[in-house]
Every structure is written in structure tokens, then in C-alpha cells.
Amino acid sequence: MAPAVIERRALRQELTSKRVRMTAQRRLLIDIIQNAKRHLDAAALLKLARKHDPRVNRATVYRTLSLLKRLSLIDELDLMHIEGEKHYYEAKTQSDHLHLACFRCGEIIEYISPTFERLKQEIGAENGFRIAVTRLEVGGTCARCARAAAPTVP
Amino acid sequence: MAPAVIERRALRQELTSKRVRMTAQRRLLIDIIQNAKRHLDAAALLKLARKHDPRVNRATVYRTLSLLKRLSLIDELDLMHIEGEKHYYEAKTQSDHLHLACFRCGEIIEYISPTFERLKQEIGAENGFRIAVTRLEVGGTCARCARAAAPTVP
DNA sequence: ATTAATGCAAAGGATTTGCAATACC
DNA sequence: GGTATTGCAAATCCTTTGCATTAAT
Numbered sequence: 001m002a003p004a005v006i007e008r009r010a011l012r013q014e015l016t017s018k019r020v021r022m023t024a025q026r027r028l029l030i031d032i033i034q035n036a037k038r039h040l041d042a043a044a045l046l047k048l049a050r051k052h053d054p055r056v057n058r059a060t061v062y063r064t065l066s067l068l069k070r071l072s073l074i075d076e077l078d079l080m081h082i083e084g085e086k087h088y089y090e091a092k093t094q095s096d097h098l099h100l101a102c103f104r105c106g107e108i109i110e111y112i113s114p115t116f117e118r119l120k121q122e123i124g125a126e127n128g129f130r131i132a133v134t135r136l137e138v139g140g141t142c143a144r145c146a147r148a149a150a151p152t153v154p
Numbered sequence: 155m156a157p158a159v160i161e162r163r164a165l166r167q168e169l170t171s172k173r174v175r176m177t178a179q180r181r182l183l184i185d186i187i188q189n190a191k192r193h194l195d196a197a198a199l200l201k202l203a204r205k206h207d208p209r210v211n212r213a214t215v216y217r218t219l220s221l222l223k224r225l226s227l228i229d230e231l232d233l234m235h236i237e238g239e240k241h242y243y244e245a246k247t248q249s250d251h252l253h254l255a256c257f258r259c260g261e262i263i264e265y266i267s268p269t270f271e272r273l274k275q276e277i278g279a280e281n282g283f284r285i286a287v288t289r290l291e292v293g294g295t296c297a298r299c300a301r302a303a304a305p306t307v308p
Numbered sequence: 309a310t311t312a313a314t315g316c317a318a319a320g321g322a323t324t325t326g327c328a329a330t331a332c333c
Numbered sequence: 334g335g336t337a338t339t340g341c342a343a344a345t346c347c348t349t350t351g352c353a354t355t356a357a358t
Contacts, residue, residue: 021312021357042347057315062348078232080287085239085323086347100283109283115276119269120292127263128297129254133234136290138274143282175332175337196322211340216323239348240322 010034011073011091018071025049025056029064039077039088039108065089072132080139082106096120096134102142104149109142164188165227165245172225179203179210183218193231193242193262219243226286234293236260250274250288256296258303263296 011030016022032048033040040048042061049056068074068089077088080101098116100109116136123129141149165184170176186202187194194202196215203210222228222243231242234255252270254263270290277283295303 019358023313023357025314055315059316059349060314063313066349076235078289080289081230084346098277100277100281102283103286109281111277111281113273113276115269115273119267119273122267122269123252123254123265123292127254127265128300129256129263129292130295130300131292132257132294134290134292135232135234136288138277138283138285138288140286141284146282146284177332177338179339209340213324213341214339217338220324238321 011068014071014073020067020071024053025060026064026067028052028056029061030068033068033074033089034091036090039079039090041086041088043086045089075133075135077135078137079108080137082108082139096136098136098138100138100140100142102145103139104141104145107142107144165222168225168227174221174225178207179214180218180221182206182210183215184222187222187228187243188245190244193233193244195240195242197240199243229287229289231289232291233262234291236262236293250290252290252292254292254294254296256299257293258295258299261296 011034012022012027015026015030020026028049029045032045042058042065045065046056046058046061049061065074069076073092074089075092077090077099079088079099080103082101082103083106095112096116097110097112100111101107102109120131120134124131165188166176166181169180169184174180182203183199186199196212196219199219200210200212200215203215219228223230227246228243229246231244231253233242233253234257236255236257237260249266250270251264251266254265255261256263274285274288278285
């Protein structure tokens, strides 16, 4: 099972400390991203933001996302394109986690693994590669769907 | 260093054995993918295909790619969006390899890792997740660029 | 006051689709 | 001959851009 607790940094603080101009829109978008219970794409983020302030513009959402990406404050995911070509976003966490996407039910399982951490170290050590971002996504069938599909597993 | 030899399955055989109708276009596209020296996106694939047969259509390229993906004969990569939002494709290899994308020079390093294989096993074992596809992409600075950028590394 | 961020509307790029014509088995 | 695949062109989806306006420091 994946540990449920993944601590998130306070994005707002990070931004002001980096002297990034803090606008109402950014505050709003950041709060939404930080407190999101599921992975949001740009459209979903826009929709949520507009509930609080209908004037938030689509372009602002994209610009804010690219700002946060550039500053390495959020990670971008594809979730194996389980639902079209959109990108999903999440606040960066202290230790990377990987995503298991079930093609059958669409569930996304987050998973932290010491082996993954080791793999990253090896990549640096063996290649001299300085890692900035990693994205490990896995597609397949989750345990529940696998059981449902083949009830006669030994 | 990444091992250079990565054996590729014969896509054409795989297809006919699966009773997929073999058209001239598919033969052409498959051959190109199989013998590609670099990672191709749909547009590049179309361009190469048209050198041999100018009538190959863009839609056919996309349809063939999605067929091959569906049959798990190719892998789809983003290469960390190092060059826009397109997707890249490569014939599936026996053991997965991961991609290191250098943000500075754009080089893509392919890398096979036993640790990665172990990680996949763990995911299956600990989650009961049946893995169909994996995609591990790493973005950062390659050794050469790192050296160039900071010549005074201890 | 200066400079950066926003909204708007239009453009852009990648991918998909409906349908008639064509090629495979 | 029957069915899957293709070409074509238009449509769709996601994202970006130029520019005048507005807001932050």
C-alpha cells in the first residue's frame, strides 16, 4: 500500500521568498492546487478557480502553471494519457512518488518506493547525470480490477 | 554508459501472427519505426514515410501508431517535453529502458537498469498491480553539460 | 512610477473523425 | 465479396500569443 501522508511545501511562501509578484489569481490557483484531492488538469483548475472568482482567465491558469513548473514547485503528469492528452499537476513533494494508473477503472495509485530513490541515485552516479525532474508512470490493471477480471487466480 | 545493443522484436511478424491486415502503409511505417536511429514523432514519421510513398496520409500514421500502441508493440515517450508537446515512439524492447533527457543540449540517453527491473517487480508484489506499460523519464543536465557549466566541480 | 500580470480573442500545433473510395484476405 | 483500411478535409482538443488594460511593489 502507498503511504497516505505526503507532506506538501507551502507554495505561497516559496513564491514570495523568490520575489514573485503575488496576485489574487495566483493565490487562488495555488491554494486550489495545494488542497486538491485529485490530480487536476488545466481545465479542471480553471473551473474550480472560477467558482471563487469568475473572472479568472484560462490564459492565466496556463501561465501560472508554467511559472510553477519553471520554479519546480509543481510536477506535471500525464497519468499514462488515461483520459486524453491533458496534463495533470500536483504540488511537489519532498520525496518523489510514482503513479500507477489503472486502465480499467481509472484509479490512480500513488506510491513511494525506496527502490525508486536508489534508482535515481544510481542514475546520477553511473551517468554523471544531474537529475532535475523525474516522472515514472505505470499503466496496467490494479489489484481490484485484476481480481474481478480473473477470479480464479491461484 | 547505456548499453548500445537493445534487441527489437520483428513487428511485422507480430502483426501478421495477430491476424492484423497487412497493408503497404503499415509495412512501410513499421519498417521505419523499427530501423529508426532516433526517436520519431508522428510528423517525422510521416515525412520519412512520404519519401517512399508520397501518398501516405497523416491520419494513417496516427491510426497505425495507435494500433501499435494498443497491441503493445511500441512505447510512447514524451522525452520530458524537451521539444514541445509531441509524442515519440519506439519499438518495444525486451527489457524496458529509461530515458534521460538533457535540458541543455537536448541529448536523450537510453539507460537500462536492473534496479528499475526490481522496482517493477516490487510494484507488482506490493500492490498487486499488473503492469502493462511503464514510462520513466528523467530530465536534468547530462554529464558533459554539467562539466561545461561548472568546471570547478571537486 | 515602474514593471509585471491579466483578460481577451485569435492563432497555433497535435491529434482525431466522418465518410466515400480502395485494398486486403 | 465482404470487411477493414485508407485518404481527404474538416473538426476537436489543448495550449500559446499579441496587445491593450489593470494591478503589484
